[in-house]
Amino acid sequence: MKIKIAPSILSADFSCLASDIKKAESAGADMFHIDVMDGHFVPNITIGAVVVQHIRKITKLPLDVHLMISEPQKYIDDFVASGADMITVHIETIGVSGLCYQAKRLALKGVRIGVSLNPNTPLAKIKNALKYTDFVLVMSVNPGFSGQKFIPKVLPKIRELRAMFKGDIAVDGGINDLTAKDAYLAGANILVAASYIFNSNNYKKAIRRLKNVG
Numbered sequence: 001m002k003i004k005i006a007p008s009i010l011s012a013d014f015s016c017l018a019s020d021i022k023k024a025e026s027a028g029a030d031m032f033h034i035d036v037m038d039g040h041f042v043p044n045i046t047i048g049a050v051v052v053q054h055i056r057k058i059t060k061l062p063l064d065v066h067l068m069i070s071e072p073q074k075y076i077d078d079f080v081a082s083g084a085d086m087i088t089v090h091i092e093t094i095g096v097s098g099l100c101y102q103a104k105r106l107a108l109k110g111v112r113i114g115v116s117l118n119p120n121t122p123l124a125k126i127k128n129a130l131k132y133t134d135f136v137l138v139m140s141v142n143p144g145f146s147g148q149k150f151i152p153k154v155l156p157k158i159r160e161l162r163a164m165f166k167g168d169i170a171v172d173g174g175i176n177d178l179t180a181k182d183a184y185l186a187g188a189n190i191l192v193a194a195s196y197i198f199n200s201n202n203y204k205k206a207i208r209r210l211k212n213v214g
Contacts, residue, residue, distance in 0.1 A: 001189035003214045004030040005207050006064060006170065008194035009055070010046065010146045018058045020198060027203035028211070031062040031086075033172070033192045035143075036079070038069035041093055042144035049078040056083030064088055066116065066172070068143050076102060080111055088114040088137050092121060096129045103132040114170070118143060119151045123160055130165050138188065141173030146194040150174030155186045162187025181213035 007029050012020040021032065034052060039045040052065060064086040065079045072089045079087060087106060089099065103113045115129050116137035126136065138158055141148035150173060161169060170190035171183040180191050191210050200206040 001168075003184060003211050004168075004190045005197075005210050006031045006033040006190055006192045007197045007203075007207075008033040008035060008146070008172070008192050009198075010035045011194035011198040013198070017055070021055065021059055024197060024203050024207070025059050025061055028207045029061060029197075031064055031190075032059065033194075034063060034065045034084075036065060036067050036069060036075075037144065041070045041090070042068045044144045049075070049082040052079055052084060053082040062086060064114070064170075066137065067093075069093065073098060073102065076106070080106070080109060084111065086112045086114060086135070088116050088135075090116045090118070091126050091129060092118060096126075096132075099129045100132045103134075114168075116172075119154050123157050127164070133165075133167070135168035135170060135190070136161060136165060137170040137172055137190075137192075139173055140171050140175070140179070140183070143173070148174055150176075150179040150182075152182070155182055158183060158186035158188050175210070177209040177213060180210050184213050 007024045037044045037046040062085040065084040066088040106113050112134040114135040114137050115126050115133045118139050140150050140154045169188045171188040172192035175191050175193040176196045197206045
C-alpha cells in the first residue's frame, strides 16, 4: 500500500503553528495528526476543538483528531464540527459497542473513524471492532509525550493485524527513517511522525526519507 505521512503537530512550534503546518504541507505531508490529551487517560494536556477549528482554516489536508481522552463520546461532535475528517478513539476508553455506535453516526457525516490501541493492549481487544473501523492506529509508544523511543514489540502486532485487516494501518510513536521501515515491512502504511519532522531542519527531506522506506 502507498505510504502516507501524517505529521503530528504535538512537536510543532505552537508560537508559529500556522507556519509549521504550511511548511509541512508544502513538504509533502498527506494529512495532519492532532493529539488531544486530557491529563487523565494520558499524563498530559494538549488542545481542544477550538485549535482544530483554526487549523482547519489554514490547510485543506485531512485532519485526523486522535482522542487520547477518557470519555471521547462526549467530545466527538465538537471536533467534527471544528473540521476533523477522521476521528481516532482508543479501544481502552470506548469499547466495541461504543465504537460501533460512533462509527454509524460518523459515517452519515462523511467522517472516517479509527480505533487505536496502546502497546500493552492485546490485539484481541479490537478484533471484534475491525468491521466497524475505517483504519487502525497502533501506538508504538505509551501515549502522552512526543520524542519517546519506538517499542519494537508492537511489530508482531502490526503483522498479525495486517493479516486480518485490509484497510489503513497507522503507527504512532518514535517514528524515524529506521523505525518507519520496520513498521512498513510489518504492514503499516500511515506513518505518524512528530519530532522527526518538526524538529528537523528540512521538513521536505524528512518526509521524503519516510516515504522512501517503502
